[in-house]
Amino acid sequence: MWRLKKVYLEILINMKPKILVTRKLSDGAEEKLKKNFDVTLNLKDEPIPNADLIKMANEYDGIISTGWDDLGKNFFKNLSKKIKIISQVGVGYDNIAIEFAKSKEIKITNTPDVLNESVAEVTMLLILGSSRRAGEGYNLVRSRKWKNVIPDLTKTMIGSSITNKTLGIIGMGRIGRMAAKCAKAFGMKIIYYNRNKLSEDLEDGAKYFSDVKSMMPECDFVSIHTPATSETKHILNATTIGLLPKHAVVINTSRGSTIDDDALIEALQNNKIYAAGLDVFNNEPNLDERYMKLDNCFVLPHIGSATHETRLAMSMMAVDNIFCFFESRPLISEVV
Ligand code: DGY
Numbered sequence: 001m002w003r004l005k006k007v008y009l010e011i012l013i014n015m016k017p018k019i020l021v022t023r024k025l026s027d028g029a030e031e032k033l034k035k036n037f038d039v040t041l042n043l044k045d046e047p048i049p050n051a052d053l054i055k056m057a058n059e060y061d062g063i064i065s066t067g068w069d070d071l072g073k074n075f076f077k078n079l080s081k082k083i084k085i086i087s088q089v090g091v092g093y094d095n096i097a098i099e100f101a102k103s104k105e106i107k108i109t110n111t112p113d114v115l116n117e118s119v120a121e122v123t124m125l126l127i128l129g130s131s132r133r134a135g136e137g138y139n140l141v142r143s144r145k146w147k148n149v150i151p152d153l154t155k156t157m158i159g160s161s162i163t164n165k166t167l168g169i170i171g172m173g174r175i176g177r178m179a180a181k182c183a184k185a186f187g188m189k190i191i192y193y194n195r196n197k198l199s200e201d202l203e204d205g206a207k208y209f210s211d212v213k214s215m216m217p218e219c220d221f222v223s224i225h226t227p228a229t230s231e232t233k234h235i236l237n238a239t240t241i242g243l244l245p246k247h248a249v250v251i252n253t254s255r256g257s258t259i260d261d262d263a264l265i266e267a268l269q270n271n272k273i274y275a276a277g278l279d280v281f282n283n284e285p286n287l288d289e290r291y292m293k294l295d296n297c298f299v300l301p302h303i304g305s306a307t308h309e310t311r312l313a314m315s316m317m318a319v320d321n322i323f324c325f326f327e328s329r330p331l332i333s334e335v336v
Contacts, residue, residue: 047068072095122303180204227254
């Protein structure tokens with residue numbers, strides 16, 4: 001009897017927590033995870049249908065999720081008590097019903113900081129791409145129509161310079177500040193709107209506006225770097241866009257919900273502003289078709305954090321949050 005008990009005890013002690021990884025992570029992160037956990041990887045990287053994900057989730061102690069997974073109200077409603085942590089690969093977590101996670105005492109973690117540089121790089125790509133008409137230029141070359149163009153010194157592919165222009169940043173958090181640093185290297189002046197004024201050190205010479213409307217008329221470019229919340233929903237709308245100068249450019253690397261598409265599209269269609277550069281959209285990847293018809297809109301497919309280096313760092317951080325949790329160490333980046 002005692003012998004049997006001992007075997008059970010040994011099985012229990014050796015039992016590794018079960019972790020479900022919803023999408024393919026960087027190889028190094030998957031290898032690390034496998035060492036200490038009973039891991040189900042998604043090697044084919046096929047999206048798991050929502051109904052299956054809800055069923056599967058109940059078998060696991062933890063999940064490593066991505067922004068592509070729908071972990072809304074419905075997901076949490078159907079969860080049993082087994083799952084204890086959801087470690088999201090991504091700084092944004094608007095796909096997760098945080099209040100429901102909290103009520104079920106499930107820890108949520110994300111991956112801030114490690115993507116600051118790569119999102120700031122894409123911000124610059126959008127600033128340059130939209131102001132220097134890179135989308136139109138690219139299409140001209142690839143469509144072989146360039147050879148038919150008789151160049152005009154003051155008209156052909158003429159864009160707008162970014163040097164000495166003012167960039168208004170909405171949301172001066174870690175990514176916003178990194179974008180400001182990059183933009184300054186291109187000779188741009190920085191102003192910002194944020195819920196709170198930053199310390200002088202963090203402001204680094206940027207001028208603060210306590211409300212977004214008063215900043216708009218000062219912007220040659222305006223770039224959004226806030227999380228997607230009810231507060232930031234449609235922060236750029238018909239009113240705020242209407243306050244921008246006619247030569248202004250709108251940049252978005254945050255989330256589509258921060259922009260009212262109807263208002264931005266109307267402003268672009270009627271040249272009420274100069275251009276937009278967008279990496280994020282409402283209803284991705286099925287963005288509003290009207291964007292596709294606008295030459296003055298430079299679009300990218302949500303690639304803000306998409307570099308080998310950054311995705312590895314994000315994957316590692318998500319895995320490390322799992323290690324911390326199951327080793328009862330403080331989490332690196334706890335959301336709730
Ligand atoms: C994030 O981390 O939220 C990014 O948008 C993912 O690429």
